[in-house]
Amino acid sequence: MQRKILAAALSAVMLLAACGSDGGTSATSAPATTEGSPATTGAPDTTTPGTDAPGTTVAAEPGTINVPDDYATIQAAVDAAEPGGLILIAPGTYHEAVNVVTDNLTIRGLDRNEVVLDGQFELDNGIRILGAKGVAVENMTATNYTRNGFFWTGVDGYRGSYLTAYRTGDYGVYAFDSINGQIDHVYAAGSPDAGVYIGECYPCNAVLSDAVSEHNGLGYSGTNSGGNLLIINSVFRNNRAGIVPNSGSYELCYPERETTIVGNVVHSNNQADTPAIDVALLAMGNGILVAGGVRNTIERNLVYDHDKSGIGMVPFLEEDPNDSVPTEEEWSTTCAEAKLERPEDPGGAILWDSFQNIVTGNVLEDNREADLLVASAGTDVSTLGHCFADNTFTSSRPNNLETLAPCGATGSGDWNDGAYDILPWLGEEHPPSVDWKTAVLPALQPQENMPDAATSPAHPATDVPMAVDLAAIAVPSKPA
Numbered sequence: 001m002q003r004k005i006l007a008a009a010l011s012a013v014m015l016l017a018a019c020g021s022d023g024g025t026s027a028t029s030a031p032a033t034t035e036g037s038p039a040t041t042g043a044p045d046t047t048t049p050g051t052d053a054p055g056t057t058v059a060a061e062p063g064t065i066n067v068p069d070d071y072a073t074i075q076a077a078v079d080a081a082e083p084g085g086l087i088l089i090a091p092g093t094y095h096e097a098v099n100v101v102t103d104n105l106t107i108r109g110l111d112r113n114e115v116v117l118d119g120q121f122e123l124d125n126g127i128r129i130l131g132a133k134g135v136a137v138e139n140m141t142a143t144n145y146t147r148n149g150f151f152w153t154g155v156d157g158y159r160g161s162y163l164t165a166y167r168t169g170d171y172g173v174y175a176f177d178s179i180n181g182q183i184d185h186v187y188a189a190g191s192p193d194a195g196v197y198i199g200e201c202y203p204c205n206a207v208l209s210d211a212v213s214e215h216n217g218l219g220y221s222g223t224n225s226g227g228n229l230l231i232i233n234s235v236f237r238n239n240r241a242g243i244v245p246n247s248g249s250y251e252l253c254y255p256e257r258e259t260t261i262v263g264n265v266v267h268s269n270n271q272a273d274t275p276a277i278d279v280a281l282l283a284m285g286n287g288i289l290v291a292g293g294v295r296n297t298i299e300r301n302l303v304y305d306h307d308k309s310g311i312g313m314v315p316f317l318e319e320d321p322n323d324s325v326p327t328e329e330e331w332s333t334t335c336a337e338a339k340l341e342r343p344e345d346p347g348g349a350i351l352w353d354s355f356q357n358i359v360t361g362n363v364l365e366d367n368r369e370a371d372l373l374v375a376s377a378g379t380d381v382s383t384l385g386h387c388f389a390d391n392t393f394t395s396s397r398p399n400n401l402e403t404l405a406p407c408g409a410t411g412s413g414d415w416n417d418g419a420y421d422i423l424p425w426l427g428e429e430h431p432p433s434v435d436w437k438t439a440v441l442p443a444l445q446p447q448e449n450m451p452d453a454a455t456s457p458a459h460p461a462t463d464v465p466m467a468v469d470l471a472a473i474a475v476p477s478k479p480a
Contacts, residue, residue: 063458064088074098074107074117074127081105086458089115089140097123097145103133104460109140112162112449119145121437126150126165133157134460139450143167144437148174149188152181159461161185162450169436171197172216177252179335181206182464185448188213190441192275192433194221195239200251202258202335203227207465214238215271215441217280217433223251226258226296227334230468235265235479240276241283242269242303246316247292247352249323249343253335255352256293261301263473268305275436284308284430287367292316292352294331300361300475303371310367310393313354313374313386314422321350328355351377356385360407363392363475370397374405375420382415 063085071077075098077087083103091114098117100107107127109115117126117140126142126149129135134157141164142149149165151174152158158181165172165188172188172195175181179201188195188211195213197220198206204225211234213219219236220243222229236242243266247255266287276284283289285307288298291314303310323343326333333341353376364371371393374381381398387407388396398404399418404411434440450456 066090068092078102078105078107084458084460088454091115093118095120095123097125098127100127100129100135101132102135104135104462105132106136106138106458106460108136108138108450108453110453112139112141112164112453113446115140117142117145117149119143121146124148126168129153129155129158131155134462135159136161136459136461138162138459139453140164141166141444141447145169148172150174152176152178154178156180157461157464159183159464162448163187164444164447165195166190166444167436167439167441171195172213173197175206176200177335179203179205180464181461182209182466183207183211184209184466185450186211186213187447189215189444190275190436190439191216192277192436193280194218194244195236196220197222198229199223199225200253200335201225201227201229202253202333202338204229205465206230207232207468209233209466209468211235212237215274215439216240217274217276218242218244218283219266219269220244221246222256222259223248224253224256226256226293229259230465230470231259231261231264232468232470232473233263233476236269236287237265237267238271238274239269240271240274240280241286241289242266242306243288244283244286245290245293245296247294248316248318249321249350250318253338254323255326255331256290257295257331258297259293260297260299260470261288262297262299262470263476264301265476265479266301266303266310267479270305270307272431273434273440275439276433281430281433285369286310286312287364288312289314290354290357292354293357294355296357298357298359298362300473302363302476302478304363304365304367304478306367306369308367308369308425309373309397310364310371311359311362311373312370313357313384315354315375315377315379316352317349317377318352319349321346325350325352351379353379353384354386356387358387358407359391360387360389361391361475365392365394367395370395370420372396372401373420374398374401375422377422380415381419 124147136159146169167190195216219239287303324346389407397420
């Protein structure tokens with residue numbers, strides 16, 4: 001009986017995977033409808049063609065479609081475009097849910113802050129790319145959508161650049177079952193699940209860079225993703241929890257593995273007034289939390305001000321799984337291969353422990369439970385194979401983690417000294433989710449525009465992800 005109680009409690013708390021959600025409840029100020037926009041009084045004003053100020057257009061190149069000059073709606077322009085075409089969207093507020101099925105399009109706003117897709121709390125996705133290869137979406141804002149701001153699903157080749165997702169009912173910027181991608185220069189706030197999500201891919205071959213994700217349930221979540229997946233040079237702050245890679249058989253391509261997390265600022269993820277799905281409520285107070293993930297590299301991040309852990313390795317107990325936990329020999333199975341295999345019902349709950357994660361060179365401070373934390377539920381934590389080295393920190397659970405589990409050497413010491421008992425976590429009360437439609441969010445500030453948006457040629461996502469010199473990334477400075 002005690003084991004059943006523990007299992008049920010653990011499943012409630014350690015369900016740290018980013019499932020989709022209809023929940024949440026927030027709505028602060030959304031960008032106002034632009035006077036004279038397609039949503040109100042017709043085409044917005046533009047200045048002289050050939051100039052390069054925000055909101056202007058230039059002489060159209062072959063394959064360029066202007067909205068609203070050529071087509072009144074984004075959807076009509078997308079439907080009319082040929083593969084490789086460029087769609088330029090003039091400033092205005094567009095009440096559309098755009099679906100894209102044409103390969104290699106570049107869909108670009110002329111001003112990130114003034115090209116606003118507004119779902120009015122009724123439409124599902126701002127722009128959704130359904131299986132189309134190489135589609136790039138650039139330089140615009142999506143707000144008030146019941147599901148996602150920008151969403152790629154089932155694609156080979158994707159890029160989202162200079163995007164703002166603000167107040168959305170599920171995810172902000174979302175790539176699912178998609179490979180060879182890049183998400184850069186994004187701002188995401190006000191999602192019950194994750195501000196940015198990359199899931200169900202191995203190898204993903206993707207980069208998330210230069211993002212700011214705040215006031216979401218989770219800053220970043222990635223279920224069953226990894227393999228040349230880089231999360232770099234970004235800021236995750238004031239979410240319920242910061243960066244949460246996780247495993248679970250409710251999506252394909254398990255486990256989560258081989259994600260590289262380098263050069264990020266992760267702080268103050270204790271935010272109690274955000275929209276949040278259940279797992280985000282329970283993950284609250286953690287910076288970088290690996291839930292059932294394996295062989296991740298977490299290096300040179302600045303992580304501070306968390307009520308629980310700065311960097312934590314924890315289990316996920318799945319009560320109603322579709323399959324058994326794969327063995328270590330199966331960790332190299334690609335997603336394409338895994339989709340050909342038949343799941344076998346294990347007949348009961350399964351435990352996803354976190355294994356063999358590498359944590360080096362991070363700077364951690366003021367993480368109240370522990371700067372570094374390793375926990376399990378019944379598994380001897382000394383056998384999990386994590387390693388820790390060259391971190392700047394004050395506390396760990398168990399104590400002296402860098403001595404117990406050094407990288408490249410044999411550890412020594414007592415793993416029971418300061419061991420973390422996860423059971424008290426289970427009985428804690430957590431602040432409830434706030435309605436995503438009404439939650440108080442930071443006022444939406446002007447975000448950086450894409451350079452030369454009006455004059456740059458089409459740039460489909462056929463050269464992604466960008467090359468990254470990981471060795472050149474240093475621990476970020478602490479923000480003022």
